[in-house]
Amino acid sequence: MTIVEVTTPALEKEFLEMAVRLYRKEKNWIRPLDQDIQGIFNPKSNKLFKLGGKAKRWLLLDGKNEIIGRIAAFLHPKWKEKLPTGGVGFFECISDQEAAFMLFDTAKDWLQKEGMEAMDGPVNFGERDKWWGLLVEGFSPPNYNMPWNFPYYKDFFEAYGFQVYFKQFTYMRPVQGVGFDPKMIARAKELLKNPDFEFRHIQGKELRDKAPQYFMEVYNKAWSRHMGKTLTLKETQLMFGKMKPIMDARLIYFGFYKGEPVSFFINIPEINQLFKYVDGRLDLWGKMKFLYNKIFNPPNKMLGLVFGVIPDFQGKGVDSAMIMAYNEKFARHDSFPYKTIEMNWIGDFNPKMMRVCEQLNATIYKTHHTYRYLFDREKPFERHPIFD
Secondary structure (H helix, E strand, O other), X not given: OEEEEOOOHHHHHHHHXXXXXXXXXXXXXXXXXXXXXXXXXXXXXXXXXXXXXXXXXEEEEOOOOOEEEEEEEEEOOOOOOOOOEEEEEEEEEOOOHHHHHHHHHHHHHHHHHOOOOEEEEOOOOOOOOOOOOEEEEOOOOOOOOOOOOOOHHHHHHHHHOOEEEEEEEEEEEEOOOOOOOHHHHHHHHHHHOOOXXXXXXXXXXXXXXXXXXXXXXXXXXXXXXXXXXXXXXXXXXXXXHHHOOOOOHHHEEEEXXXXXXXXEEEEEEOOHHHHOOOOOOOOHHHHHHHHHHHHHOOOOEEEEEEEEEOHHHOOOOHXXXXXXXXXXXXHOOOOOOOOEEEEEEEEOOOHHHHXXXXXXXXXXXXXXXXXXXXXXXXXXXXXOOOOO
């Protein structure tokens, strides 16, 4: 077997097509958009390169020069870990442990030369909300930008010596026909009596001009200390701009106290239900197929992107009131087009968000593992710290 570094456009294409061939008989796999994967490794579109990040990709060839595996390794400039830690991702391999270990060794050797002492995987060279984690339970079709892999990959990672750093749960709940936790209902009713609180969806000019500001204010208070970064208005404006082609204003909901934003949840239609028809390509024909299915075969599943309550209002029933207000306004009505909601990326280190999902009577639908491998095998392993 031979390792080849991806250094030419032809090899970049093979990095994509290798996965297509590997999964060609797997009905639950949905081909990612080529442009989404290519953009991660393009210094013009991935700002991490400008910040000093590095990425390498390799292909594995068998004795017949057929491609049987791939892997990427990253130096992420924003990671702040006790040990210098790199990342591996976009791993694909035939059912051959020797081949898998050769790919892991290649990534590890490069990361060691770059001064790393550990590697996490499979992860993204970018934000955690995309291409992060190894699917270990719930092998139904993936949501957009979520990884899907064969079950035998788990055995490869764990046999090599990777250990579970944290688990990521996808919760699922039918929109109708399932009740809510009685305590949640009681908290919501009590808080909704207070006229200083208002919960509503954002639409029209306010969605365009004000929603990014509302989102930034709540996110930076609720999440920045956990995620290690704050968002600028420019970043949130860009985020809302990117969502615009698929956005449904009914799925953007905010809570206000005396006119100031204190909570939000952002949902979108689950667009892999549309992208599965384009075969990875958003060329003219792909866009036509996307638009056709958006009109005549629209998604019936919504995806929970992010949820937040500022610290001063946490534990006071704001989350419950926002959800119950939303249910009364939209979700409980038969005319509401979405039949299920899935909430990606609930880490097992975030018990507050897990409790929110449980109070919604949502159940764990999928589980992904993020693994860590310590290069010094004598060092004690520590899992991800729990959010307080």
